[in-house]
Each structure stands twice: as structure tokens, then as C-alpha cells.
Amino acid sequence: MAQNEHPGDALETPDASRRNFLKQSSALAALALAPPVAVKAIDTGWDQKIATAFDPLPLQVTINGTMQNLSIEPRVTLLDLLREQLHLTGTKKGCDHGQCGACTVHVDGQRVNACLTLAMTTEGSTVTTIEGLAQDNQLHPMQEAFIKHDGFQCGYCTPGQIMSAVACIREGHASSPEEVREYMSGNLCRCGAYANIVEAIMDVKQGGKKV
Amino acid sequence: MTKDTKNPPIDRVDGRMKVTGGANYFADFELPNMAYCVIVGSEIARGTITSLDTKKAQGAPGVLGVFTHQNRPPIPGWDATVGGPADGPPPKPKTEETYRILSSPKILFDGQPIAIVVADTYERATYAASLVKATYAKQAARTDLSKHVAEGIAPGGSGDYSRGKADAHQTAPVTLEAQYTIPIEVHNPMELHGILAHWTGPDTLMIYAKTQGVNATQNAMAQAFKLDPKNIHVHTEFMGGGFGMGLRTWPQETAVVAIARKIGRPLKLVMNRSQMFTLVGHRPYTVQTIRMGADQTGKLVSISHAATAETARYEDFTEATVNMTKFMYACPNVSTRYRIVRLDRSVPIWMRGPGEATGAFALESAMDEMAHKLNLDPIEFRLRNYTETDPEHNRPYSSKHLKEAYQKGAEAIGWSNRKPQPGSLREGNWLIGYGMSTGVFNAFRWEASARALLKADGSLTLQSAVTDIGPGTGTALTMIAHNVLGVPVERIKVEYGDTSLPKAPSQGGSAIVSAVGSAVFDACTAIKQALIELAVKDGGSLAGRQADELTLADGILSADKEPGKKVTVSELMQANNLTVIDRTKESKAGPDHQKYSVYSFSVHFVQVRVNPMTGVVRVAKAVSVADSGRIISPKTAASQMIGGVAGGIGMALTEEAVIDHRFGRFVNNNFADYHVAVHADVPAIETIMIDKPDPIINPMGAKGMGEIALIGFAGAVANAVFNATGQRVRHLPITPDKVMQKLV
Structure with a gap:
């Protein structure tokens, strides 16, 4: 997978010492408190330099079994990192506010909304996305069950539903259809495949295969 | 296999792509x-x-x-046009305003794009967008339809309807008059809208779109940029739901294409969720009044149905809200009226089950109210007014098995447990109620084309430009081809969603299996014909046999009356030096279609539980019955039906986009506050297919499914809430406050 490529770098003037100075002197905070100065900064083209304070920082994270040494802006979410920089587009953006679950991935085994997770917070972690669920071209039992029970229609929420469903069983929250409905309610499906998704999850749970 | 035989359930053909993250939606392309x-x-x-x-x-x-409006690059096909949509005829009467994105400082609705910021990364574009500042000269905005119902105008092309006597209602022995309201609902497919635009040359364009029709997008862009459609390539293999919002090309898509041309780089727009409420349409706020008269025997004397819906000041949007009333029941005196009010709002667009779902809520609620007044079971009341011919057009239905649907649905929900007296069933702290409702939608057959390629190795490829937004089009087309040619399902590949493929209509109106399926049927039939001709010609391995004495299955053509006399498709093609048999067919409805009223029907049954302490309504059981001709793909068809139930539960109980009319702005334009149904809202659902072929519509006998899955459902819930509590809620959604207001 390509390292973080920043098309914008060419437009900037690298100025490491300036960046460090800005960071160390909390100049950003000072500017925020002094609007006239900020306006002047913009007039003199300072804002570009200020923004370079958001320049890439190193991030080491294991994604789908591969250690990634990345360099990313601290404001980049895990979702946008996966999609726009690592081209792992199986993880979907549905709301960007943690309200729909389409971006559900596993971080150190926990299901999280990738859109609410700043990528920098995954330093040293293990991230699994939908692309990392099947092993050696062998579908995960949950993927098989979604096909068997037709647990989708348009397929857009499906990666998030599947990642969430796997975690739901691992957490021990799949003892009954009612419990599954409660613990899957963070994953919206506008096509309305819910009934089939619950059947798929119960099938996997009762099938006893390792998830 | 013929249309006289039921089809087996098969897995969705694109299932593996969808469960592995391998399906690429527009924003996934790089x-x-x-x-x-x-x-x-x-x-x-x-x-x-x-x-x-x-x-x-x-x-x-x-x-x-x-x-901004000061420097937006030209869109030559738009910039000289005035009034109405840029890609359609101007409305009558003329609109007072014209909306062409980023062309004027005039603001016509909240959230109207005032700038499009382009940057090299998503984060930088988002940050820069936050720096754009505008000041405005503000005028008072009108956004509340409920305050302006009386100002409705008659839109061009949808005249008032009447048959029989206009005032029959006044003299009927039993009468009902009630007003029903549905709020603004928003499609909110899970996939955010946007576009990926790439000018591959000065006059050639590649678009990855979120559209329900790649040919429609191609034509819209060709018109906007005054290009030959051949220069425009549109790709939408996967679409993360549409529900109608992808049935037109939205102005911001065209603007991005114009800007991409100016900047000289491929551009990607992915809108945010709040913009999904303002920039890609919605189901319009609609106020309906129904006046109904019946006699003591339970026969309808009259129905009048008036609807008024909101639209934008710059475009007229209309839909078939009152149509169902014209033909659903045997009733001698019927009148309908449809009006729109132009408000300071963005324009609506058809949303699943479009106007019919709005109209069915009113009509089917009123039918329930009238049945109660007549002390009749709601099913019995419908049966007493059942019609075998279409009273609007005075012609037969092509097929109608609604009586069977009522009966099967009633058995499945346990209708015999229903008590006619509301509020008389209880389980613990919960009041229990049963309700039912009917849905109906035109079964179309539009013109479409498809190509089929049979290779000597026995595999088959199907091609059509049609998109598959989720109903399982690819799976249905596979089944149709399998039935004609006997090629095993796993050896059939479907290619779709691309303008390089044979033309197809947009995926909408529940019409695609009928339209594109017929083209696939015809193309495959032509291949079968070619194979038979090769086999029976002089010197052929089945020389001298008649076509109807031969069977084609699993890649083998055999003579029915001569066991062992057969030839494989591969042998046949090799013997004739053919590597592929390639047929493209255009297909459309025959003249017979016009002699019939061709509709799909549905019946929805629900059992609700209402908590009298909190007003909470839960749909505890749901049964949906579809009378939509031969079911081609039982598994994906059932999924459409359960999807309609989930959408219907949202429509009935939770969905409402709320505007703060002081500002003309939505206050709940996100998924936390606009409540679509979630897992916890949706019970296990029973779907029942009548599965009898329609003799008229197409060679498969298949009618549409997507719309009827939703149409009528909200009425069934409202009727069940009445049965549970004795309280009639006529203003959707049926939220606890409304239930409590009436119970207290």
C-alpha cells in the first residue's frame, strides 16, 4: 500500500524551523486570541504557514495484518485515512458523525465508528476492515451468512453491518434476536434488510463457528 | 422453465462483492x-x-x-435557459424564479450552494470551505405549507378528475370527512450523494455517478455542456440506495463537472448528510382531504380526494398522490383534485412509492374509518367494494389476485384475533391492535435493450446499461436468462451500470425487471433460436426435428422423444466454427398492453402494541402480501418486501424532517434526529407472494415490486393504532405525543 502521498506538498514552502517555532510558541492560540494579528497574518500569507502546523505526523498502525508506517495530518479521521489514502474503500461514509455505523471497523478487536476516530489515536493499534475479514479468499462465516440470508440490498451499509455483527457475537450480545436488534441498532440500513441481517447473525451464532 | 413454473430462490449474484468490500460505489474510484x-x-x-x-x-x-456566482465556469446548455429545471420543459404557469446553481446572488432556499471550494485533499477543502463568509439582504421566507394550503395552484398536466355526480357525498347515508397530513420525508440512502468527474479530453467526459440511470445522466450532461452524448461515459455499477433521489441529475453535479473542466483535474464531490436534506429532493409535505359516502349495506357512494403539496418557487414538482382513489374501489361518484404551493424550499422528488404512498395513507385510513362507522370488518368493507375492472378507464385489469392476498395475509397475521371494538385487546401493560391496508402501483413496461453473448464454453454474458440500486436486478436478469437458455446460474455474468452497454431506462417505478428483463428474455430467446437452427439444419446433429421437440438445459440440446439424441452447445458451436453467439434486442410493450389496466397490488397487515402510559407504538408483527405477477427471484423479491416494511415503519412512526419556520431551516437534518427505522424498530416479517404470472405485461409474467412494498404500509399502522387505542392519528408520523394527546 502506498505511503501517504500528499499532493498538496508541492504547493507549500517547506519550513521546518518555522513550523517548530509555531508549535512551540503556541502561536496558533495567540493568533486565535488576537484577531487583528490573524487578519494581518492572512494578508501576508501567514495562514499557509500556520496551516503547516497541521503537517503530517508519523503514525504506525497495523491494518488488516500489514504494519503501515504512515505520515498523516493529525486532523485526518481513520475513515478518511482508510478510504482516501490507503484506498481501502470497503469501509463506507454514510454520515461522518457516528450516527449510521456504515464506517464500522475493529480497532484492537473493538467495533468503532472510523469517522469518529482520529487516525492518530490508532498509533500502535491493530485495525481490521471488511477487506481483512476473509482469510485466504475464504469468506468469514458472517459474510457467508449475509449472502445466505440476503442480509443486504444496495450493499452500502453491509461492510459496517458485518463488522458490527462479528463484534456483536464476540461481545456476547447475540443471545436472542431481541438482543441482536438492540446491539445492532447503531448500524442503519435504509434498504431495510434488518430482518435478514438478524437471521444471518443468529445463524452464525447458533452455527457455533469461530467468529 | 416457463412462466407457468415458480422460480427457485438463488443467492444475490453480486453478494460476494458486497460482503467483501469489493463493490465499488462512485466515491470508491480513485x-x-x-x-x-x-x-x-x-x-x-x-x-x-x-x-x-x-x-x-x-x-x-x-x-x-x-x-461562486461571480466566477462559476460556464454551463453552456443551461446559462441561457429561464424558469423550471434546466433539463426539462418550463413549467406552466411560469415560475417566478429560475435556479441555475452559482449563477446569481439570489437565494431561493436554505442551504442553496453559494460556493464550491476545491482543494487537493478532503480535509483542506473542508477547512477552506469553513472560511467562506457571506452577508445577506434577508427577506421573509415562506416554508410552512400548513399555513398556505389555500394558495395551491393547478400544475400543468395534472387536471382534476371526476366521474358521476360531484355532490353525491352530501346525500349518502353514512359520511366521513377527514384531513390527513404527511410531513417532509427524506430519502436518505446510506450512500452520500456526489459525483466524480473527469474530463479525459477537451470534449470527452468520464463520470462516476450516483444515479438511477446512467443514460439519463449522460443525456443531462450532454445537454448541459452541448456535447454529443457519445462523448460522455457514465458509470454506476453499484449505488448505495436511491429511493428516487437519483432519478435526476442535480445542479451541483453539473457544477462540479464544469469546475473540473476549468481546473483540469478529476474532481470528487461527496456531500455531507445535512446537504442530503436540501440538495437531492425529498417527499413533499402534503395535506389531503377525503370526503367519503357509503350506504348502509357497505357500498361506497362517493369519494372525493384533494391533495395539496409543497414545491419550490423555481420548479414545479408533481406526483400521482390522488390517482389510487380513481380506480381502487367500485364507486360511482369519484372526484380528485391536486394542487401545489410554491414555497421558499428546495424542490422535492419522487420518494419510494412516490405520491401513491402519500395518497394510500389517506385513502386507506379513510376506508378504515368508514368501515368502523359501518360496523364492518375492514377487509369485508373492501370486499364489498371490490372491482374486477378498472372503473377509471373502463377496462379489465391484466391480472388481479387481491382477494387471495387479503385472505392469505389475514391468516398469516391472525386477523381472527382482532376485536372490532378498539382498545379491547391487552397483553400486560400493552394495548394490542390489528390493522391492514392496500397498496397499488402501475406496472410499467418501458422500452429497453439488452445484449446476450453465449460462448462456446457454455458461459453466458448479459449486458445492459441499467443500474442496480439494490433490488437485485442482476440476480433477476440472471434468472430470466437461465430460464430461457438453461445455462447454469453460476455460469452467467451480468454487466450493467455503464453507458457503453445497451441502453436502458432509469431504475425507478418498479419497472426494471419488466423492461430490461424482457430485453434479456428476447436476446436469450434469439440465441436459443440460433442454436436450434444450427442443430436442425441439414447435416446438423438434430437434423429434421421441429423446434418444439427440442429442450435446452444445462448446455445440452436434446430431442424430447428420442432418449440419448442430444448435442452440447459447445459441440454445436464448434461444429459451426462459432466462438460466440451474440444477440442484442430492443424490447417494448405490445399493443395489447393498452387494452388493460396493468397494476401491481399489495396488502399489508400489522399487529401493533401501544403503551398507554407512554404513547409508544411498536410494530410487533408485519405481514406483507404481493400480487405482482410471476416472481422471478424469490429471495431478492422478499428482501424488497421486508425493505418496504422497514421504510413503512419509519414513515408511519418516526420520519419527519422538521423546519424551524423562523429561519426556513431544518433542525433535524442528521441521522441522530431524523429517525429512520433501526434494527430495534423492525420485527421479523412474513412476506407472501401470490406468484401468479400476469398474462399481458411481458413474456415472464412479472410485474413490479419495489413501490408496492411500501405503498399502503403507513395506513396499516395507523389503522392498527386505532384498533389498539380508539385514537385516530391522521398526521404522520404517529409519535408518542400524538398518541398521548388523544389518550389523555
């Missing part, structure tokens, strides 16, 4: 040197931009351009 667009929306609903400061945004890192 192009070299791609840059990102972010839309800045207006903060007022009506007025004029007085100043627009883009300087800070221009100077922000990575910004490649900030485009």
Missing part, C-alpha cells in the same frame, strides 16, 4: 491527481447575497479554486 470539492450552503432561505468573502479560503493551503 483517479490520478484527483481533487476534492466541498459545497458551502446559504444561511438564509430567501434573499440576496450582499457580500461574499472568499479571500481567506482562496489563500488556505491546498486550495485550487473557490467558485
